[in-house]
Amino acid sequence: MDTMILKGRKIVEGKVEGEALVSKEPLSFMGSMNPKTGYIIERGHELEGECMQGKILVFPQSKGSTGGSYMLFDVVKNGVGPLGIVNIEAESIVVIGAIVSDLPMVDEIDISLINTGDYLIINADEGTVEVHKKEL
Amino acid sequence: MYLTDKEKKMLNGDFGEIVQKNMKVLVALGEIYGAEKMIEIKNVHSPGVSYRVTGDAGLNYVKEASINGYFITPVTLNTIGIDVEDWEKIGFPADFSQKQVELVDAYKKMGAFCTNTCTPYLVGNLPRFGEHIAWGESSAIVFANSVIGARTNREGGPSALAAAITGRVPAYGYHLDENRKGTHLVEVEIALESDCDYAALGYYIGQKVGKRVPVFRGIKNPTIDNLKALGAALASSGAVALYHIENVTPEALKENVLEDNYEILVFAQEEFNQVSEKFSIKGKVDIVVVGCPHCSIEEMKKISELLSGKKLKSDMWVCTSRQIKVLSDTMGYTEIIEKSGAEIICDTCPVLSPTLDRGYKQVVTNSGKLAHYMPGLWDVKTALIQLEDCIQAGIDGE
Numbered sequence: 033m034d035t036m037i038l039k040g041r042k043i044v045e046g047k048v049e050g051e052a053l054v055s056k057e058p059l060s061f062m063g064s065m066n067p068k069t070g071y072i073i074e075r076g077h078e079l080e081g082e083c084m085q086g087k088i089l090v091f092p093q094s095k096g097s098t099g100g101s102y103m104l105f106d107v108v109k110n111g112v113g114p115l116g117i118v119n120i121e122a123e124s125i126v127v128i129g130a131i132v133s134d135l136p137m138v139d140e141i142d143i144s145l146i147n148t149g150d151y152l153i154i155n156a157d158e159g160t161v162e163v164h165k166k167e168l
Numbered sequence: 169m170y171l172t173d174k175e176k177k178m179l180n181g182d183f184g185e186i187v188q189k190n191m192k193v194l195v196a197l198g199e200i201y202g203a204e205k206m207i208e209i210k211n212v213h214s215p216g217v218s219y220r221v222t223g224d225a226g227l228n229y230v231k232e233a234s235i236n237g238y239f240i241t242p243v244t245l246n247t248i249g250i251d252v253e254d255w256e257k258i259g260f261p262a263d264f265s266q267k268q269v270e271l272v273d274a275y276k277k278m279g280a281f282c283t284n285t286c287t288p289y290l291v292g293n294l295p296r297f298g299e300h301i302a303w304g305e306s307s308a309i310v311f312a313n314s315v316i317g318a319r320t321n322r323e324g325g326p327s328a329l330a331a332a333i334t335g336r337v338p339a340y341g342y343h344l345d346e347n348r349k350g351t352h353l354v355e356v357e358i359a360l361e362s363d364c365d366y367a368a369l370g371y372y373i374g375q376k377v378g379k380r381v382p383v384f385r386g387i388k389n390p391t392i393d394n395l396k397a398l399g400a401a402l403a404s405s406g407a408v409a410l411y412h413i414e415n416v417t418p419e420a421l422k423e424n425v426l427e428d429n430y431e432i433l434v435f436a437q438e439e440f441n442q443v444s445e446k447f448s449i450k451g452k453v454d455i456v457v458v459g460c461p462h463c464s465i466e467e468m469k470k471i472s473e474l475l476s477g478k479k480l481k482s483d484m485w486v487c488t489s490r491q492i493k494v495l496s497d498t499m500g501y502t503e504i505i506e507k508s509g510a511e512i513i514c515d516t517c518p519v520l521s522p523t524l525d526r527g528y529k530q531v532v533t534n535s536g537k538l539a540h541y542m543p544g545l546w547d548v549k550t551a552l553i554q555l556e557d558c559i560q561a562g563i564d565g566e
Contacts, residue, residue, distance in 0.1 A: 043200055058378060058407070063519065063541045067223055075543040093379065095407040097541075098304040099221035099520070101324025106223030122200065123379055123407050124341070128324035131196050132229065 034165035038141050040118075042159045043127055046136030048116040049153040052146050052163075053087035055079045060096030061104040061129060070112030088152045089114035090143050094126035104129030116154045118143060118161055169198045169338070170205045178334055186237035190330035197327060198338030206336040207300045207343055210241050211318075213288045214332065215304025216325020217275060218249040218520035219268040226325060227267060231274045239279035239332040244288040246305045247462070247520050248272060251513050252284070252490070258513065264522050278332070284515035285489035286461045287396070289316065292491075297418055300343055302331035306403035307396070307461045307537060313410040315395050317418035319343045322409050342410055348419065350383030350412055350426040352376070357436040360387060362554035363397035367536030368443040369435050370401025370408075371552075376433055379407040383426055385414050393464055400461050401536025447539040447552035454528040456480070456510075456562035457542075458555060459487030460517055460535035465495050467555075472501035474559045475508040481565030483526070484510035487517045510562075518542055532561045 057078050059065075064074035070085040084107070094100060104126060107113035117130055122139035130137040136156040146152070146163055153162040171179065179195060181188040194206065216222055222230065249268045250260045276282055283291050286305045295301045295318035303309045303320040304327075312318045321341040323331065331337050341347055354373055360366055373382050382402070390398075390413070402408035412420035419425055458471065463486060471486055486505055488496070493514050496502045505512060519541045532551045533539055539552040553561070 044196075062221060063544055073544040093407065095374075095378065096404055097306050097519070098215040098309070098322055098324050098328075099218065101326055102216045102222045102226035102229075105229070105326070106221075106225040109225035110223065121379075124197070124201075124322045124327070125324045125407070127197065127200060128193070128327045131193055132326045 036145065036163050038145060038161045038163060040138045040140040040159045040161065042156050043122045043137040043139055044130045044135055045157045046134065047155050047157070048088070048136045049151070050086060050088045050115045052090050052148055052150045052152050053079065053082060053084060054143065054146055054148045055091040057091070058093050058095040059091045060094060060100050061107065061126065062097035062099035064096070065107065067103050067107040067110060068112070070107055084114045085112040087114055088116045088118060088154060090118040090146050092120045092143065094123040098125055100125040101129035105133045108133040108135055118146070118154070169195065169203050175206055175336065184236060186233055187333060190333045193326055193330045194334060194336060194338055198340065201338065201340035203338035203340040205339050207339045208335055209300050209302050209331060209337055210335070211293065211295050211299065211301040212241050212243040212328055212332040213246060213293060213303040213305060213308055214243050214275065214280065214325065214328045215246045215323070216328065217245045217271060218247060219264060219271050220249045220520055220522060222271060222325065227271050229326065230271060230329065233329060233333070234274035234277045237278055237333050240335045241332050243280040243332045244283040244293040245272065245275055245280050247286045247517055248284045248515050249521050250516055252515050258511065259524055260522055283489065287464070287489060290464055290492065291489050300337065302328050302337045304328045307400035309409050310399035310403045310411065311396060313342055314399060314412065314417050322407065348410060349381065350430060351380040352382045352431045352433050353426060354382050354384045354433045354435055356384055356386035357434060358440060360394070362534070363393055364534040364552060364554040366390065366394045366398040367401040367534065367552060368440050370398040371405045371443050371536040371540065372435060372439050373433065374402040374404060374406030374408055377406055377408060379409070381410050381412070382408065383412045383414060383420065387413050387416060390416060393467055396461050397536065404537040404540040444552065447550050449530045449532070449549050449551040452530055452566050453482045453532050453561045454530050455483040455485065456558045457485045457487070457518055457531060457533045457538055458535065458558060460519065460533065460538040463488040463492060465492050468492060468496045468501045469499070470555065472504040474556060475510060476504050478508050478563050480509040480562045482562040484562050485513050485518065486510055487513045490514045518546060532558050534558050
């Protein structure tokens with residue numbers, strides 16, 4: 033199995049591992065997802081219909097409403113949120129949500145190297161993402 | 169990052185546990201973004217006041233803060249999840265409304281003004297040019313930075329709360345001169361007339377620039393309502409917190425605001441059509457929604473003129489702040505609007521209220537922000553058309 037280690041920047045500390053759910057499009061935690069179920073609901077979004085529960089959510093950056101910080105907190109507290117977040121560039125709304133949710137988060141990662149289904153080991157303290165490519 | 173003696177004491181717990189916890193949030197943010205110090209602020213507009221947004225997690229977070237915490241700056245509250253007076257008549261669920269009241273009470277106990285609007289700048293929270301502030305509500309942030317020239321980052325609920333409790337924000341992002349330069353020049357090649365035209369421009373450009381800073385060229389004499397619509401759309405499809413308009417907005421009046429290496433974008437008929445096609449519907453119109461961001465008094469006047477003596481076949485929501493509603497009552501606009509069958513909804517909006525089970529499938533609006541959010545939140549299709557056409561569609565029912 034192919035493995036690589038990507039080096040980025042710590043946003044919120046912690047270690048976590050799980051399967052990647054990857055979006056090439058920005059995501060808003062307000063309006064793009066249902067905090068009670070963890071499903072993506074934004075019409076036409078490439079992840080519409082996917083569930084973030086138990087996944088490492090990988091997307092370029094957050095967008096949209098500032099309600100997103102509490103909605104990320106809520107989806108995590110409801111037990112249907114992501115286990116960790118990987119961004120290209122961390123935008124403040126998701127950062128604030130991740131801080132209060134104690135959600136491990138790393139940015140400055142080239143997310144084009146990660147596909148949905150890859151197994152990720154995040155060591156946010158070191159800012160690293162270990163990618164185990166999904167066997168095709 | 170550098171902290172003053174007082175800030176160190178806040179962080180060490182000398183001012184109590186709540187101040188310490190909130191200072192920690194701000195220091196963590198500051199360290200992530202490489203802030204060198206804190207900046208004192210005296211003006212907060214707090215998002216995260218709708219129970220739809222906070223859920224129980226955020227409600228408990230705010231209630232916990234309110235036990236011993238209090239705000240040391242003036243704070244206005246953003247749009248909440250119910251109309252405080254008419255929630256029952258509109259049909260918002262009682263359990264949701266109860267939690268919503270608890271949430272607002274917690275903010276009020278800490279010292280917030282219950283303005284319950286996304287347009288604080290229309291109801292008395294008006295920062296100075298260049299003033300450092302901590303604002304949430306994506307549409308208000310972009311208005312404050314761009315139209316007023318105040319300085320705020322995109323604050324989420326927890327960081328706005330922390331700013332209100334400590335009177336500080338970390339010095340990064342849009343607080344610093346170097347981050348307020350334009351990254352994209354947008355050549356606007358068609359004449360923009362309605363708020364809806366400005367919303368279409370905002371929606372298109374927000375998608376293109378993400379969190380960067382667009383500079384518009386070719387926009388002449390926009391109204392405050394035009395700029396409100398533009399900013400709200402920019403901050404929905406993207407994460408735009410600041411834009412400039414050459415010869416219009418305060419930081420683009422005299423000198424060049426573009427960075428050395430800027431990109432060029434064009435907004436002409438083709439780009440306008442792309443947005444119109446994305447948000448178009450055919451057939452029955454179940455509801456017309458206007459007032460996102462909340463209607464100004466001039467919009468209320470215009471709506472009352474368009475509805476005068478008419479009867480609506482479709483439902484219609486006119487969303488505004490309680491303060492503007494009071495003025496509309498005085499002016500007689502409320503009576504005219506309600507006679508047509510439209511409902512005036514205060515304190516809330518379809519983005520932040522609970523989704524009602526009214527069987528709506530097709531919505532028309534003049535707001536880019538609503539056109540963007542309602543399909544996911546209400547399971548509907550939306551059309552983005554100008555106010556006059558929205559109201560005509562409501563009268564015709566299609």
